[in-house]
């Protein structure tokens with residue numbers, strides 16, 4: 557597609573969408589705007605944008621597609637500003653915010669003026685932020701939730717999906733309230749819990765500093781998202797406060813329930829509690845990226861000798877397979893250790909498995 561794409565907020569999500577659009581629509585011109593000049597410069601150096609904007613208003617007024625990829629309170633401010641500009645008649649405006657109800661309420665000022673606004677939420681990302689972390693494959697196979705206004709035509713929705721085709725995401729239309737309730741359960745509330753677990757660990761660590769070393773394994777996995785951008789999450793939490801407060805009440809009831817089982821030493825109930833959680837979790841689809849994107853882990857039994865890490869990573873480098881993380885689990889007492897390699901896609905993990913099967917005799921398994 558040809559035309560002028562204006563990306564406002566050149567961080568992880570804005571930068572990644574820029575890469576996807578550039579890849580699929582090389583004839584489009586991408587203009588980028590960010591309050592942080594370093595992000596603007598880096599986005600241009602990385603070839604994500606063609607030009608840096610020096611006027612939010614002028615570039616908005618000449619754009620065919622405007623993407624707002626800023627923290628959600630900022631997005632509301634930008635939407636209000638856009639409503640006072642002389643925008644192109646056929647412009648499409650979308651956002652990437654993690655919450656939708658409040659943004660859609662604010663965006664009704666655009667809708668009332670006949671300007672096409674479609675709320676968007678690519679359900680993939682990372683705890684990293686900034687354009688340096690942006691990548692083209694970030695949204696591959698992820699759900700991309702869209703919240704159009706009722707009167708939005710099929711043509712406009714299709715045009716937006718066409719612009720975003722390079723994401724290779726699965727577009728799904730949902731209503732804003734439903735969106736916030738669902739993402740509240742699977743993304744926003746887990747974020748609060750992850751942060752609270754870290755606070756609990758910090759408190760214990762002050763009394764006994766050995767704790768931080770013990771917290772290196774599984775604890776790091778379940779609290780990874782607590783390393784995300786605090787400003788972005790403060791905004792999400794306040795936007796979705798009603799849903800979160802309700803979930804918190806439910807959670808407290810749940811804690812009381814398990815507390816009671818432990819207090820009374822009710823073996824059967826405790827086992828049943830864990831069994832039900834295991835059954836539901838084991839049945840969750842493993843291939844979908846979901847709301848909190850997973851990394852694809854490959855566990856390898858490796859002998860404990862110097863150089864084993866470079867041996868394994870060397871084979872992967874020869875095949876140009878990229879890793880996102882590598883760690884050794886030190887929980888085993890025999891001579892073998894378990895190396896955990898994380899990949900961005902299931903495809904990369906499969907290629908790595910085939911490659912290492914061929915080059916080494918190490919036993920491998922998936923999580």
Ligand SMILES: NC(=O)C1=CN([C@@H]2O[C@H](COP(=O)(O)OP(=O)(O)OC[C@H]3O[C@@H](n4cnc5c(N)ncnc54)[C@H](O)[C@@H]3O)[C@@H](O)[C@H]2O)C=CC1
Pocket residue numbers: 564565566567568569570589590591592595625626627628630634652653654655677678679680681682683684685686687785788792
């Ligand atoms: N990080 C993630 O994994 C995901 C984030 N989102 C949503 O996407 C949005 C962007 O998130 P990220 O890219 O992760 O954040 P980020 O922190 O990487 O980037 C946001 C950028 O917006 C810029 N910015 C802030 N206010 C601005 C304004 N008024 N005008 C121009 N630029 C401004 C910041 O300088 C920053 O460069 C947020 O609304 C977030 O809720 C959605 C899906 C995943």
Ligand SMILES: O=C(O)C(=O)Cc1ccc(O)cc1
Pocket residue numbers: 653654678679680681682683684743781847848849850
């Ligand atoms: O890092 C992670 O796993 C995330 O949770 C990323 C994320 C953050 C915000 C969203 O709205 C969707 C995904």
